[in-house]
Amino acid sequence: MNLFHYLNYGLSAILVFVGAKMLIADFYKFPIVVALGVIAGILAISIIASLLRPRKEEMIATPMPIMQPLAPSVEQR
Numbered sequence: 629m630n631l632f633h634y635l636n637y638g639l640s641a642i643l644v645f646v647g648a649k650m651l652i653a654d655f656y657k658f659p660i661v662v663a664l665g666v667i668a669g670i671l672a673i674s675i676i677a678s679l680l681r682p683r684k685e686e687m688i689a690t691p692m693p694i695m696q697p698l699a700p701s702v703e704q705r
Contacts, residue, residue: 631678631679632674632675632678632679633678633683634674634675634677634678634681635671635674635675635678637674638670638671638673638674638675639674641670641674642667642670642671645663645666645667645670646667649663
């Protein structure tokens with residue numbers, strides 16, 4: 629789950645779609661191919677978005693380590 633950080637949003641969108649599909653099932657019948665296409669599309673978009681946009685923690689540059697002086701300082705001599 630750390631790699632696909634937008635997958636939670638994709639799965640919640642799939643649950644909303646399936647719930648709405650169940651609510652309107654008496655009025656309109658979705659073809660199975662269309663429903664599976666919507667689900668696959670939502671999954672694909674969430675995975676691709678996760679790969680293209682890294683997490684905010686990953687985007688922040690890590691601080692440079694403190695460099696040790698090459699020559700001993702005056703206090704060390």
